[in-house]
Amino acid sequence: MALGGILTVAANLIWLERRLLALWQDRYGPNRVGPFGLFQTIADAIKMFLKEDWIPPFADKAVFVLAPCIINATALLSFAVIPFAPGVQVMDLGAGLLFLLAMSSLGVYSVTLAGWASNNKYALLGGLRASAQMLSYEVYMSLSLMGVVLMAGSLNLSEIVKAQEGMWFCIPQCVGMALFFIAGIAETHRLPFDLPEAEAELVAGFHSEYSSMKFGMFFIGEYIGITLISALTALLYFGGWSGPLFGLSENLAPFVQFGWFALKTFILIGFFILLRASMPRPRYDQLIEFGWKAMLPLSLLNLLVTGAVVLALE
Amino acid sequence: MLSILRSIWLVFLHAFARRETIQYPDEMPYSPPRWRGRIILSRDPDGEERCVACNLCAVACPVACISLQATEDESGRRYPDFFRINFSRCIFCGYCEEACPTYAIQLTTDFEMGEFKRTNLVYEKEDLLISGSGKYPGYNFYRQAGLAIGGKGKGEADCEEPPIDVHSLMP
Numbered sequence: 001m002a003l004g005g006i007l008t009v010a011a012n013l014i015w016l017e018r019r020l021l022a023l024w025q026d027r028y029g030p031n032r033v034g035p036f037g038l039f040q041t042i043a044d045a046i047k048m049f050l051k052e053d054w055i056p057p058f059a060d061k062a063v064f065v066l067a068p069c070i071i072n073a074t075a076l077l078s079f080a081v082i083p084f085a086p087g088v089q090v091m092d093l094g095a096g097l098l099f100l101l102a103m104s105s106l107g108v109y110s111v112t113l114a115g116w117a118s119n120n121k122y123a124l125l126g127g128l129r130a131s132a133q134m135l136s137y138e139v140y141m142s143l144s145l146m147g148v149v150l151m152a153g154s155l156n157l158s159e160i161v162k163a164q165e166g167m168w169f170c171i172p173q174c175v176g177m178a179l180f181f182i183a184g185i186a187e188t189h190r191l192p193f194d195l196p197e198a199e200a201e202l203v204a205g206f207h208s209e210y211s212s213m214k215f216g217m218f219f220i221g222e223y224i225g226i227t228l229i230s231a232l233t234a235l236l237y238f239g240g241w242s243g244p245l246f247g248l249s250e251n252l253a254p255f256v257q258f259g260w261f262a263l264k265t266f267i268l269i270g271f272f273i274l275l276r277a278s279m280p281r282p283r284y285d286q287l288i289e290f291g292w293k294a295m296l297p298l299s300l301l302n303l304l305v306t307g308a309v310v311l312a313l314e
Numbered sequence: 315m316l317s318i319l320r321s322i323w324l325v326f327l328h329a330f331a332r333r334e335t336i337q338y339p340d341e342m343p344y345s346p347p348r349w350r351g352r353i354i355l356s357r358d359p360d361g362e363e364r365c366v367a368c369n370l371c372a373v374a375c376p377v378a379c380i381s382l383q384a385t386e387d388e389s390g391r392r393y394p395d396f397f398r399i400n401f402s403r404c405i406f407c408g409y410c411e412e413a414c415p416t417y418a419i420q421l422t423t424d425f426e427m428g429e430f431k432r433t434n435l436v437y438e439k440e441d442l443l444i445s446g447s448g449k450y451p452g453y454n455f456y457r458q459a460g461l462a463i464g465g466k467g468k469g470e471a472d473c474e475e476p477p478i479d480v481h482s483l484m485p
Contacts, residue, residue: 022330028335278325279318 006029006079010223011041012186017223024277045216053212056118063117068214071110071221078103078228081156084261085241085254096157097149100232101142104187110221111189111196115206126205129284133186136291137193140299141183147176147306148236161240168238175302177237179295184229186291188222190272192279195287228267231261238264248314332421345423352424353399355439356417356448362441364417364418364455365455369392371410373417379403380410389464391456397439416455420448 015038022029030037055061081091081096084166093099104290108131126269149155152163158171170177186193198207207218233239243260245253283288326431334478336343358364367384385395410419430474447453469476 022324026328026334044459265430275327276321
């Protein structure tokens with residue numbers, strides 16, 4: 001059920017993104033298919049299924065087919081440890097956060113292998129960029145999270161949410177949050193960090209050679225990634241499911257808590273889309289330089305200060 | 315850094331701005347009265363065809379999409395036997411309207427001319443003729459021109475004096 005729910009949300013994010021982008025550009029976006037254009041995703045999916053599923057003769061076939069599966073598998077697996085409400089999760093891992101980071105790191109294989117297997121210059125360039133970008137942003141993505149881990153004293157996501165009952169971590173860890181969110185954008189290679197698929201220079205980057213539903217899987221994988229990073233930010237910095245319960249009984253409480261979690265996640269997804277609407281794409285060397293020279297020292301500093309404060313308070 | 319946050323904020327404020335889109339099939343866009351759209355043939359106030367089949371529009375047309383054949387009725391009025399505009403070639407330049415001496419051919423504000431078949435874009439005279447006088451109400455070429463036709467002799471047009479018999483002007 002969780003799987004189906006996430007896939008539906010990810011698919012409808014395509015509609016949401018187009019509507020929100022249109023809103024911020026003073027347009028309407030897709031509003032013809034169904035109420036408010038809600039069935040646009042279904043129409044797109046039907047179109048995509050009916051397209052020719054073409055594998056170029058020069059491609060490495062096995063890897064070419066495998067690549068889009070990886071991004072979906074890793075992104076969906078990451079959701080296994082996300083607690084949607086207290087106790088509502090697929091598995092309650094003690095080191096849930098580590099599992100998440102491991103899974104999102106595996107996602108880089110998808111993009112790199114896709115670029116490699118396509119046997120195409122642009123795709124290869126896109127894949128190379130993706131691997132370099134994701135590796136360098138991975139480093140401080142996990143480092144920026146360590147501040148939260150230090151404060152909560154646990155790698156378990158439910159424990160981290162429970163530790164935020166007094167105050168959401170977005171206040172003491174505001175630097176860490178900004179760092180994590182920026183790393184998250186780079187990790188899902190969304191605008192303004194969508195260098196791997198920069199359509200102005202690389203045609204479509206790593207998925208230039210993909211068509212039909214294989215392209216669709218990259219597309220969906222990207223949106224699952226956005227949902228994942230948003231859900232993670234909500235969990236780690238905005239108190240996850242915590243919020244006013246309006247004095248509801250024990251049985252109804254999880255629904256309201258899930259509602260709070262979903263609301264926070266969707267606001268963050270909206271912010272992802274707002275960034276796409278407002279930011280230009282940096283040059284590639286600027287991106288890598290920013291990662292290593294600005295973000296990495298900042299995250300180390302954040303970790304150092306957090307550690308010192310936690311020690312001093314003990 | 316601050317400029318980045320500022321631009322994010324300014325883009326967000328566009329959520330409350332008016333949308334520029336005109337929802338076309340539901341809501342018609344405004345087209346100015348001089349819009350050069352679908353070509354029509356108008357009639358004079360008496361309901362007769364204004365076109366006198368002078369061929370000037372066909373000559374002025376840069377893409378040669380107008381073809382017509384002149385003929386004459388029993389009262390001596392010229393009119394087109396057939397009048398054909400191929401709208402798949404027409405570039406809506408409006409030269410035909412400028413060339414027309416009788417205000418017969420006029421461009422209208424209508425632009426909805428989509429067709430599934432190319433041949434449907436060839437308009438014949440009955441497709442082009444409208445019942446009214448278009449942009450120039452009250453104008454009647456044969457009431458202004460000096461040409462004699464059945465029912466109107468020489469010198470009987472508006473603003474015209476009767477012809478002078480030169481033999482009666484002897485000093």
